[in-house]
Amino acid sequence: MPSSFEDLDVWEKSCELSIRLYELLRNCRDYGIKDQMLRSSISIPSNIAEGAERKSTPDFKRFINIALG
Numbered sequence: 001m002p003s004s005f006e007d008l009d010v011w012e013k014s015c016e017l018s019i020r021l022y023e024l025l026r027n028c029r030d031y032g033i034k035d036q037m038l039r040s041s042i043s044i045p046s047n048i049a050e051g052a053e054r055k056s057t058p059d060f061k062r063f064i065n066i067a068l069g
Contacts (some may be wrong), residue, residue, distance in 0.1 A: 005052035014044040
């Protein structure tokens with residue numbers, strides 16, 4: 001288990017992905033796809049953080065698998 005989820009490269013890159021998507025989709029008028037893409041991009045770092053905060057290796061692995069999905 002990491003000492004902090006913020007130390008994980010995958011967490012940092014997933015946050016960068018979310019920010020980049022917000023920038024790219026700023027003017028998108030297809031609100032359904034925009035909403036779905038933004039919510040799913042936010043769920044990746046959120047699941048990594050939640051799994052790390054559980055303080056259990058099995059839980060952490062489960063949340064990493066959820067983020068992967």
